[in-house]
Amino acid sequence: MTTNSDSGVLSYEQYYPVFKAMEEHDLILNLHGEVPPAPPTDQDIAKQNATTVLTAEKSFLPTLLDLHKRFPKLRIILEHCTTAAAIDAVLACGPTVAGTITAHHLYLTIDSWAGDPFNFCKPVAKFPSDRLALMSAATSGNPKFFLGSDSAPHPQSRKLAKKTAAGVFTQPYVMQYVTEVFNRVGRLDRLAGFCAEFGRAFYRVETSAEEGEIVMIRRVVTVKDVIGEPDGVVPFRAGERLEWDVIWK
């Protein structure tokens, strides 16, 4: 993978035969859409366009648009969108391109992880205006956007380290987190689409009557401080009270 610095588009040319084959066999390309920030050159700095953790996702979007143009039938998922720009890019593409949104990015902004290793993940959470765009997309009812948890169970020792492991652990409570924010904006009617239907539809996974279902109920749940021993995993919003619980039927 190399950067074409003139266009800002990363060159994936060596993978084009693979993408072509994926398109023919109807496989999905899942992208972590970030241009890895390298230490900027003096020239970059002078032009004020050095890539940082805050701009890494936005810098990748021309590449997404370019790949979609070259392989319009290839199904692509831009995983864990964190910016308004990413939402706009997914919207600008045809129905073969979708974006996932995590539970934690519906809560976090840059202030949430500045000084809190358990809220640090990649892509990093961005600005309040970006979070608002994610919320709007998630609750829009547009099937191009669905839940992708990107839950990362790093042991505490990896989070409280000189180099913080990137990732937020949401898995045990992921439905509760999402339900709470959907309820807050009065959009529980679109919860099932975002969490359970649009993703399946995109992946073309058929529902089965044998699977059972989950039901969200209004019941206070306190998030565990840590899960597992001796070097357990600290879940997102550890110690906080959640408003919803899950029942399996």
Next chain:
Amino acid sequence: MTTNSDSGVLSYEQYYPVFKAMEEHDLILNLHGEVPPAPPTDQDIAKQNATTVLTAEKSFLPTLLDLHKRFPKLRIILEHCTTAAAIDAVLACGPTVAGTITAHHLYLTIDSWAGDPFNFCKPVAKFPSDRLALMSAATSGNPKFFLGSDSAPHPQSRKLAKKTAAGVFTQPYVMQYVTEVFNRVGRLDRLAGFCAEFGRAFYRVETSAEEGEIVMIRRVVTVKDVIGEPDGVVPFRAGERLEWDVIWK
């Protein structure tokens, strides 16, 4: 302290009699110039002007300019500038206003503290373009800018914690760090002014022949991994090799 949301200026009106007395008695007002980021309101987010750790310093600058206008003879130091905007604000004021710059902010950007608790401090390091502005100001020879270390010796346990203590520990090597970056841009001729002369002049501290002096020499020094026991302090650039050492004369 209250915010006047129309003008964006924090109201320090209750302290005006104090500032007036300070001005008369020729005392210096030292400011940590940040508007503390509060959880933004929905309206803030919609207007995309919610204050975050990245905009907290910039949001304070109208207040600095306002105080300077009201008390033009009051000597004010805007401590630990981290943005190009802060540098511009200090330059826009008269000679009674100065700004300090830390050693670590000559190195760090947002990417340095994303995932590294030992590089996390307040104000947080900003963008490469801001670091460039700090470097330009520090090496400009303008006596309005001088070294303020803001060195913070937090024990390791406070840095590797759920809530990361804010601060970078530079004290044992502060002259070495600054010398290295001044040398990198070919400005050792302006090192003494920034580190030893402009600050004294602003504070009106006279030099004394009895004080002795320090001399920087080219000699490799390896930064200690940790200083003190059992819960020691990790210095900035721990384990790295520095190019300069200090001799006391």
